[in-house]
Amino acid sequence: MAKNLVIVESPAKAKTIEKFLGKDFKVESSFGHIADLPSKELAVDVEGDFKPKYIVPRDKKALVKSLKALADKADTVWLASDEDREGEAIAWHLAEELKLDESKIKRIVFHEITKSAILKAIENPRKINYNLVNAQQARRVLDRLVGYELSPVLWKKVKGGLSAGRVQSVSVRLIVEREREIQGFKSAPSFRVDAEFVGDEGKAFKAKLPKNIETLDEAKSFLEKNIGAGFKISDLTKKPAKKQPAAPFTTSTLQQEASRKLYFPVAKTMNVAQRLYEAGLITYMRTDSVNLSDEAKSAAQKEIKASFGEKYSKPRNFKGKSKGAQEAHEAIRPTDISRHSIDIDRDQSRLYELIWKRTIASQMSDAELERTNVRIEASTHDQEFTANGEMIKFDGFLKVYLEGTDNEDEEQEGMLPNLRKGENLKNNFITATERFTRAPARYTEASLVKKLEELGIGRPSTYAPTISTIQQRNYVEKGTIEGVERKYKMLSLKKEALSEKTLSEVVGSDKGKLVPTDIGMIVNDFLVENFKTILDYNFTAKVEQDFDDIAEGNEKWTEILRDFYKDFHPKVKDVEKNAERESGERILGEHPDTGRTILVRLGKFGAMAQIGAPDDEEKQFASLRPDQQLNTITLEEALDLFKLPRKLGEFDQQEVEVNNGRFGPYVRYGKTFISLPKGMDPLEVTMETAKELIEEKKKADAPIAFYEEKPVQKGVGRFGPFIKWDNMFINVSKKYNFDDLSQNDIETLIEDKLKKEREKLLRDWPSEGIRVEKARWGRFNVIKGKTKVELPKTTDVDKLTLEEVKAMVDKKAPAKKSTRKKTSKK
Incomplete structure (x- = not known):
């Protein structure tokens, strides 16, 4: 038995660390938290000192038992969970639940999973930091108090099954308020004037009036003034300028940039980054710091000189927004800066390269630019056109990377030809195009993260789960807003002739932006009306500051909770009793x-x-x-x-009607329901259209093949394309052509699935309908019908008897309800 037991929170992390430690170390995973608040009770002593009541969940009991057995045999237990508050709480729970002797515990932290970092951590252990633990406890308990007390109020006053949360509700409020800004926005028209000129070199370039013209008549009058006009450059200025690189990634800037450049949802970014970190490829990905270690800056400098040359290197430090104890040691960077790319799966490779480029660029020279401003005068009026250009004289960090932007209207300045002051210009055309002011943009996941960070709401570890939660709760969805057609005028002056035409454009369309649902708006309005404090942006930010103060040892977490709860709880009771029901009527x-x-x-x-x-x-x-x-x-x-349902007639002796239901409009053919394609109006569906949909449905449901004389069907579900055979669903991977599956493909898919099922099966009692199967993480399950019992990890499956497994199943299976009727006593 190894003398040293190292416990981390993820199996991937354990696998990587195990490579760096010798035979005297055994590395195990806790699979995240081993203790938490129970889900079916408040579990907080609100009458006393707000002490939480933690329990080990049922699915973790076997693991805790196994870890305790290993810890009892080890001389030293190294608690190596992540270095943030969450990780500190995991280490504390391990110490408590495994009943570890304090003399045996060594807490170690590291910012990257590399051999040097792990060995350095082993050489410099510390004790559990209870300030960090208490900061995490304060967050967990406060969020439990808010969620546990507000949610039942929503069930009574709005709709069953709803939930509220301190950060999630404020996030929904931001999205709702933005949507109402958009709905209340009144677009104002004006005319943008653009022109194209040609200089002595014969190269064309664009210019414009600095200010739009308000009305059609004024625009027409201006263009008329340019008939027969001569044009020349009245002023030309060239100014040197510099552009500096962005700081290395923090959690929020990584989420924003991965959204802009890789189109990753925030949750996906964090999931991919977690895998990179656990594989030892990047530093810890939950951080507010923009600092790089001296070692990292030195490595970056060496790599820049080797790859791009001496003049591209400029070591620098960045100053971030300090978040106190929450700030980790470093920004997110590759652990080996000489490694430009990695050959893993595509998502990990793309995110790694983004992190590498941002890190390298942050230590490179400024880009040197020359900005040119040109003013053009006309001989017939005193309004001047302007043209702006930008020339890169030295690319510097731009050789590697340029930060993205959320501003859809941002115009990139282009190059201008060589021009001189006093030079006469030829005008090719002038246009006056009707443009309309635009409503504020809806939030993307990236821009919402940016706004939350600006307001001081939440912390790096909360953004991804918050955004996922508000979508899972159906308060917000990634909308597909169909645009509407809008007419606009365009005036043109070309070859001294003035023309006018009416054009059209589609405006207001949006894809992938965060849009509040009806229920999201109703819940938000109810909470804002009745719980102004909880939904207040400043309050939510102040709470985060309180957590930081606790982490630094400057505040007592129980006092902060007591101050909050003494006002919050009576308000909940008052609203529960007196508030009007909210239906969004x-x-x-x-x-x-x-x-x-x-x-x-x-x-x-x-x-x-x-x-x-x-x-x-x-x-x-x-x-x-x-x-x-x-x-x-x-x-x-x-x-x-109310014009629905519409009866269309009969087809193959089955009644056909079109209707609208909870999941959208559909055609009903006998007992078969067929959803209408997106955008199809149920009031315009004819019998011919319905027949086409019915035939398509029949074709889709028809067997595509037979295997062992049983039909095989195919379809597309939540997890992608599948085939169905003998009540078994089999996913079809991308290596198959799903549109043209051969009989051989189908047989291979079914036989591979059957083989996997046989491999999972360890013991079987067919007459009793009971079997023992392999599960994930080296576990085993006893299964009978819909009842599943997880066996302890130490179980010897080969020695299990039928009586033992029947007893397990009987104990787990819910008791059958009595069908006897109650009789009243006379």
């Missing part, structure tokens, strides 16, 4: 035939339209379509919903 008008009230509101199964006031005895209801929202639907659109 909106009256649209009256029915044109009956005069009855038409309104929309949130119902049990989602957003719906209603004919009849709330106190009417007879009301009619219709679900809103997925592309409709309570706050934007019109009276006409609501009335159309």
Whole structure:
């Protein structure tokens, strides 16, 4: 038995570290937290000192037992979880739950998983930092208090199954407020004037009026003034300029840049970065620091000189926004800066290269530019055109990397030809194009992270789970907003002739931006109305500062919680008792035939339209379509919903109708339901269209082959393309042509699946319907029907008896409800 037990939180990290330590060290994983607050109770002593009641979840009990057995035999237990507050809490839980003697514990931290970093950490152990543990406890308990007390209020006052959270609710508020800014925005027109000129060299370049013209008549008048005009350069200035590289990545800037350049969702960025870190390829990926170690700067300098030359090297330090104890030692960088790229999977390779480029660029010379400004005068009026150009005289860091931007309207300055002051110019054309002011842009995941960071809300470790949570809760979705056509005017002056034409453009379309749902808006409005403090941006940022103060040992976490709870709890009780129920109800008008009230509101199964006031005895209801929202639907659109269902007739002796349901519009053919393609209006579906959809459905459901005389079907589900055989779903990987699967492909897929199922099967009692299978992480499960029992890791499967496994199943299986009717006693 090894004298030293090292416990980390992930198996991948354990595998990497094990390579660097000798035979005297055994490295095990805790698979994250081994203890947490139970899900079905508050588990916080709000009457006393706010002490949380932690438990070991059922799925971790066997692991904890195994780790305790290993720890009891070891001379020293090295707690090597991550160096942030979360990691410190994991180390503390391990010490508590494994009942480790303090003399045996050595806490080690490292910013990268390399041999030198691990050995250095072993040489410099420390004790568990209880200030960091308490900061994490304060966050966990405060978030539990907010979520556990607010969520039941939402169930009573809005809709069942909802949840609230300190950071998630503020994030939803940002998105809702932006959406309302967009809906309330009034676009104002003006005319942008552009011109094209040619100088002595014969090269054309663009110029424009610095200020737009407000009306069509004024634009027309201006163009008329240019008929017969001569043009020359009245002024030309050239100024040297410098552009500096961006700082190395922090967690939030990595999330933003990976979104802009790689189109990664925030959660994916963190998942890929975690894998790179655990493989020892990058430093720790949860950090607010923009610092690089002296060793890293020296390595970068050496690499820049070797790859690009001496003049490209400029070592520098960056100053970030200090977050106190939360700031880690370094920015995110490659552990080996001489390694430009890696050959793993595509996502890891692309993110690694982005991190490498940003790190190298941060230590490179400034780019040297020459910015040119040209002013052009006309002989017939006193308004001047301007042209701006930018020339790179020395590329510096731009040779490697340029930071992305969230500004969709940002114009890149181009090159200008050689020009001189007083030079006469030929005008090719002048246009005046009607342009409209644009509403604020919806948040992307990247721009939301940027805004949260600016407001001081949350910390690096919270951004990805927060953004995932608000989408999973259906408060926010990545919308696909269809644009609308808009007409605009364009005036042109060319060869001394003035022309006017009307053009069209599609505006307002948005893809992949964060859009609040009906339920998101309703929940937000209710919380803002009744819990202003919790939803206040300054309060949320102040809480983060309190956590930082706790981590630095400047505040007692229990006092901060007590100050918060003494006002929060009474407010919850007051709202629960006195607040009005919130349904997002909106009256649209009256029915044109009956005069009855038409309104929309949130119902049990989602957003719906209603004919009849709330106190009417007879009301009619219709679900809103997925592309409709309570706050934007019109009276006409609501009335159309009541034209459904529409009976279309019969096809193959089955009734056919079109209707709208919870999951959108569909065609019903007998007992078969066929969703309408996106964008198809159910009111315009004809019998011919319905027949085409029915035939397509029949074709899709028809067997594509047979195996052992049983049909094989194919389809596309949540996890991609699959085939179905004998009630077994088999994923089809990209190495197969899913559109043209051969009989051989199908047989291979089925046989491989059967082989895997046989390999998983360890013991089998067919007459009892009981089997023992391999599970993940070296575990075993006993399975009978829908009942699954996880065996302790130390179980000897070969020695299990039928009686033992039946007892396990009987203990786990839910008791059957009695079917006997109660009889009243007389």
